Amino acid sequence: MSGAxxxxxxxxxxxxxxxxxxxxxxxxxxxxxxxIKIGSILSVTGxxxxxxxxxxxxxxxxVEEINAAGGINGRKVDWVFYDxxxxxxxxxxxxxxxxxQDRVDMIVGGGSMSGIALAMAPMAEQxxxxxxxxxxxxxxxxxxxxxxxxxxxxxxxxxxxDRIADYLAKKDIKKVALLADSSGFGQSATEQMKLLAPKRQxxxxxxxxxxxxxxxxxxxxxxxxxxxxxxxxxxxxPAGVVFLKQAQQLGLGDRTLIHSYGFxxxxxxxxxxxxxxxxxxxxxxxxxxxxxxxxxxxKPRVQELIQKFQKRYxxxxxxxxxxxxxxxxxxxxxxxxxxxxxxxxxxxxxxxAGYNGTGGTFTFTPARHxxxxxxxxxxxxxxxxxxxxxxxx
Amino acid sequence: xxxxxxxxxxLFSGIGTGSIYALVAVGFxxxxxxxxxxxxxxxxxxxxxxxxxxxxxxxxxSPVWLACLFAVxxxxxxxxxxxxxxxxxxxxxxxxLITLISIGLAICTKSAxxxxxxxNPAGYPGFAGDALVTxxxxxxxxxxxxxxxxxxxxxxxxxxxxxxTVLGKALRAAAADRDAAALVGIKARSTVMWSFAIAAMAGxxxxxxxxxxxxxxxxxxxxxxxxxxxxxxxxxxxxxxxSLLGGLLLGVLEAFAxxxxxxxxxxxxxxxxxxxxxxxxxxxxxxxxxVEKV
Numbered sequence: 163m164s165g166a167x168x169x170x171x172x173x174x175x176x177x178x179x180x181x182x183x184x185x186x187x188x189x190x191x192x193x194x195x196x197x198i199k200i201g202s203i204l205s206v207t208g209x210x211x212x213x214x215x216x217x218x219x220x221x222x223x224x225v226e227e228i229n230a231a232g233g234i235n236g237r238k239v240d241w242v243f244y245d246x247x248x249x250x251x252x253x254x255x256x257x258x259x260x261x262x263q264d265r266v267d268m269i270v271g272g273g274s275m276s277g278i279a280l281a282m283a284p285m286a287e288q289x290x291x292x293x294x295x296x297x298x299x300x301x302x303x304x305x306x307x308x309x310x311x312x313x314x315x316x317x318x319x320x321x322x323x324d325r326i327a328d329y330l331a332k333k334d335i336k337k338v339a340l341l342a343d344s345s346g347f348g349q350s351a352t353e354q355m356k357l358l359a360p361k362r363q364x365x366x367x368x369x370x371x372x373x374x375x376x377x378x379x380x381x382x383x384x385x386x387x388x389x390x391x392x393x394x395x396x397x398x399x400p401a402g403v404v405f406l407k408q409a410q411q412l413g414l415g416d417r418t419l420i421h422s423y424g425f426x427x428x429x430x431x432x433x434x435x436x437x438x439x440x441x442x443x444x445x446x447x448x449x450x451x452x453x454x455x456x457x458x459x460x461k462p463r464v465q466e467l468i469q470k471f472q473k474r475y476x477x478x479x480x481x482x483x484x485x486x487x488x489x490x491x492x493x494x495x496x497x498x499x500x501x502x503x504x505x506x507x508x509x510x511x512x513x514x515a516g517y518n519g520t521g522g523t524f525t526f527t528p529a530r531h532x533x534x535x536x537x538x539x540x541x542x543x544x545x546x547x548x549x550x551x552x553x554x555x
Numbered sequence: 556x557x558x559x560x561x562x563x564x565x566l567f568s569g570i571g572t573g574s575i576y577a578l579v580a581v582g583f584x585x586x587x588x589x590x591x592x593x594x595x596x597x598x599x600x601x602x603x604x605x606x607x608x609x610x611x612x613x614x615x616x617s618p619v620w621l622a623c624l625f626a627v628x629x630x631x632x633x634x635x636x637x638x639x640x641x642x643x644x645x646x647x648x649x650x651x652l653i654t655l656i657s658i659g660l661a662i663c664t665k666s667a668x669x670x671x672x673x674x675n676p677a678g679y680p681g682f683a684g685d686a687l688v689t690x691x692x693x694x695x696x697x698x699x700x701x702x703x704x705x706x707x708x709x710x711x712x713x714x715x716x717x718x719x720t721v722l723g724k725a726l727r728a729a730a731a732d733r734d735a736a737a738l739v740g741i742k743a744r745s746t747v748m749w750s751f752a753i754a755a756m757a758g759x760x761x762x763x764x765x766x767x768x769x770x771x772x773x774x775x776x777x778x779x780x781x782x783x784x785x786x787x788x789x790x791x792x793x794x795x796x797x798s799l800l801g802g803l804l805l806g807v808l809e810a811f812a813x814x815x816x817x818x819x820x821x822x823x824x825x826x827x828x829x830x831x832x833x834x835x836x837x838x839x840x841x842x843x844x845x846v847e848k849v
Contacts, residue, residue, distance in 0.1 A: 207669075207674075208774070209774055211674040212674050212675055212676070212772075215674065344819055369818075370817070370818060370819060371813075371818045372818060372819070372821070372822070374775075374778055375818065375821075376572070376765075376768065376769030376770075377568045377571075377572060377768075377769070377810065377813075378818075379564055379565060379567075379568040379810070379814070380565060380568075380810065380813045380814030380815075380818065381813070381818060383561050383564055383565075383814070387561075400676040400678075400769075400770040400772065403676075403678070403770055404768070404769060404770070407685065407696070407768075408696075410685075410687075411687050411694050411695070411696055412564075412694060413694065429675050429676065430676075433676065433677075433678045433770060435680065435685065436685065437685070
């Protein structure tokens with residue numbers, strides 16, 4: 163008897179639960195249609211934390227700006243953020259989460275480290291979700307045939323090295339040393355330099371160090387003996403300060419010392435002190451936005467971001483902020499044209515041409531998924547406590 | 556690359572780094588002697604020394620040596636308090652338990668520094684500014700000489716402390732035989748506290764004197780800890796003079812490995828040599844085998 167009573171009761175409960183679930187999912191799809199879901203992964207802790215915090219701030223300010231203006235074609239941005247903790251494994255599980263649980267429309271930001279972005283790109287590729295990387299290495303978006311869904315908002319190492327070669331040609335320097343760290347960032351530069359050197363008639367000595375190294379006496383002694391007139395250092399770690407100090411120590415201070423765009427940091431310059439006085443840095447235009455000629459289309463965009471950022475965070479932004487701010491803006495451009503359809507979003511990204519961001523002028527083509535070019539790169543120096551434009555074009 | 560000045564240049568950089576490894580190794584040894592445990596927060600104390608000194612220099616613009624002294628005091632106090640907070644409450648402090656707890660302590664120390672002093676790399680000028688000194692054709696940073704002098708002074712003082720003072724002798728007695736020491740009135744638990752304080756002090760000194768050369772950041776401690784541990788193993792765990800020998804040997808090996816082979820293999824070569832020496836002499840270069848009488 164009790165069984166007969168129980169049955170309809172349970173059935174009713176199940177039906178009720180099913181209804182509740184339907185209602186919940188119904189509501190879910192309704193709200194998902196109104197918003198555009200962007201997933202981001204950066205490293206705000208771990209060794210890359212010093213980049214990640216600024217990169218995250220750049221995204222925050224872009225998302226807030228878009229939502230304050232009423233969203234993209236009426237769709238608000240629903241921004242999902244995960245910390246990769248500078249670990250590829252963590253970033254990969256976060257990516258899986260973004261793809262399967264959060265079901266984002268697009269991923270912007272590849273963990274603040276090239277190595278992480280390299281691991282994320284194939285996952286986005288497989289899931290056919292557009293991925294805008296804010297990291298440096300070229301092979302995040304190359305070869306394009308295997309990276310149909312990956313784009314990046316940063317400069318390519320080959321353009322940067324080509325730009326350095328232009329400068330060296332101006333100064334009539336032929337013998338060069340490249341001192342790169344053994345991370346993905348440094349290795350990529352070494353590979354590209356090996357391709358570029360014969361084309362630009364450069365005689366290059368290659369040296370390497372570990373990102374955590376605290377002593378470069380051995381490498382610098384060999385470079386000194388090689389007679390290189392210019393030394394290019396490629397790292398984002400504090401080891402770059404050790405390089406500057408020890409270069410002075412070993413009497414290399416009178417040669418042309420060049421740091422990569424990964425080292426354009428006020429903090430590092432202050433730590434290097436006097437050792438940075440005749441250093442050159444290759445960089446995007448952002449750090450010297452106010453010194454650009456008025457004819458440069460980037461100038462107003464850069465100044466606008468600097469003001470907004472200063473107001474929101476109470477400190478001046480750096481180029482990493484620009485890198486991620488631009489990436490979100492690129493996503494916005496894509497959504498304006500492509501809506502929520504992932505394939506259309508991808509096509510819209512690929513069709514972006516001549517967009518003036520804060521880090522440079524972006525043009526994507528089906529053959530090239532890196533938006534920036536050699537014209538977006540300048541040479542800086544560090545004098546009077548700030549970065550200055552040393553060589554415009 | 557073959558000339559004498561290059562060899563000397565590498566030797567100086569090796570001895571400089573090696574001195575730091577030696578100081579870190581002293582920390583490992585002191586705690587190992589008193590607890591039989593490996594203290595994995597040793598490296599974090601090194602990092603903390605550098606970070607606190609850097610923050611002090613920035614905040615108060617006091618002279619570097621004063622900031623370093625202050626940092627050493629702070630970290631020594633942290634070592635002492637850490638022991639009182641997490642080791643003392645344990646009813647039965649077995650070596651394994653202390654080792655495990657020290658890993659937790661390391662993570663907490665690192666996080667605390669990250670949250671209070673930030674994630675940016677930090678540094679300050681050397682005791683004599685950034686002056687350079689030329690020694691027989693090799694140019695060295697004046698701070699390298701300071702490192703050598705301070706390490707030597709610390710080693711001599713540590714020797715005198717353990718050989719001549721009552722507290723030092725008590726620590727050695729407790730390390731040699733806890734029960735017998737307890738019988739003559741030495742409190743084993745307070746010797747553990749002092750060993751933590753001394754270890755933290757050794758770490759902090761290493762951290763404050765190396766930071767002008769290498770900079771530091773909240774995550775720099777782990778690697779220094781491993782290197783110091785290797786140096787302690789190399790010399791013979793629990794042996795003060797072994798620390799010095801192991802540290803210097805490891806530092807010089809690394810410098811020459813990166814100078815003549817490749818800096819990619821620098822760490823690998825140092826660790827391979829460590830393994831080989833331990834195969835040949837499991838107790839380390841000047842460690843004595845412990846004979847357990849049953």
